[in-house]
Amino acid sequence: MLNRPRYLQAIEEGFESHPAVALSGPRQCGKTTLARIVAEGEDLCSFFDLESAVDRRRLESPEQALSPLKGLVVIDEIQRVPSLFETLRVLLDRPDQPARFLLLGSASPDLIRGVSESLAGRVALIDLVGFDLSETGSDSLHTLWQRGGFPRSFLSKSEKASSSWRQNFIRTFLERDIPQFGINIPAETLRRFWTMIAHYHGQVWNGAEFARSLGTSEPTAKRYLDTLANAYVIRVLPPWHENLKKRQLKSPKIYIRDSGILHSLLELEDKRDLLGHPKLGASWEGFAIEQILASFPSRSAYFWATHSGAELDLLIIHRGKRYGFEFKHSDAPGKTRSMNTALQDLSLDHLWVVYPGKQRYELTESISALPAEEIPQLAKKLAEG
Secondary structure, three states: OOHHHHHHHHHHHHHOOOOOEEEEOOOOHHHHHHHHHHHHHOEEEEEEOOHHHHHHHHHHOHHHHHOOOEEEEEEEEEEHOHHHHHHHHHHOOOOOOOOOEEEEEOOOOHHHHHHHHHHHOOOOEEEEOOOOHHHHHHHHHHHHHHHHOHHHHOOOOOHHHHHHHHHHHHHHHHHHHHHHOOOOOOOOHHHHHHHHHHHHEEEEEOOHHHHHOOOOOHHHHHHHHHHHHHHHOOOOOEEOOOOOOOOOOOOOOOEEHHHHHHHHHHHOOOHHHHHHOOOHHHHHHHHHHHHHHHHOOOOEEEEEEEOOOOOOEEEEEOOOEEEEEEEEOOOOOOOOOOHHHHHHHHHOEEEEEEEEEOEEEEEOOOEEEEEEHHHHHHHHHHHHH
């Protein structure tokens, strides 16, 4: 398992201001492993796994079971027992609470509802995803892109083993996880929808087209999209609107968040398959976007496009400054008219063209070519001001 210092620091900082910290993310992204690392540094620790029948039985009378505990209390897969949130609210409101609670949950409506309704103001929220470049190191850039960031996929001994793990993850997610979330959508229907998203990866959402292909209504297609987005497997990137005398796109872009899952849905088993596929550029774009959003603290992320053809792949607003990003899978990308338009119309402080090469170079005073392996360093520099 790779070291994940950024998340360990976030957990520590969360406990400085809250009696509880909640780690939320897709299954198999490393939540339990991270919790065990945190627990190793504690003198007292109690661990409950709510996928275990024994641990669920231990918490049948939750207030009696949890009240006497001291030190760190870890509750894994807490969304399996939604009634626990009310008990935790009572315990966390005690003036001299002797325990700190680390709550782990796979993304689900019950988890979101429990935290927002019962534990609002009492818990620090941390979204955990798969590995990123700051954790794997720049030498693993292409492996991370090909296999994705899920730990078992990235750390597999071979491409075949990694691909097999991802195919099994997709099947388990659809057949087991989604029904546990209380969402009654046939697994085969949702797989068809997820595969369609993969083929539309990096494109603007068109609900009418998806509805026609699925033989359903637009609201139903949107519900499927929201279901996968809330489960951290789809990214819905909203459009940015500027007060310009130009018609701008108003629908979001859609991406498969994990590049390895994208490649499995497209049936791309190795690097050769990927490099020869029409979705090569879109795959690179989605991968690079996830690396940037994993590294930047800002949640203000958008894309921008006009009906006349000008566009910007990613706009991030951080500390009042606007930063633009374009993504090109080429050996030596250059500037384009669209970049100049975005730079001027959006008043960008700087624009970077992210590519898979090794050399950073300037295209103009305000536009730079940036090797993807330098994304963590750039994010750190901008975060420090």
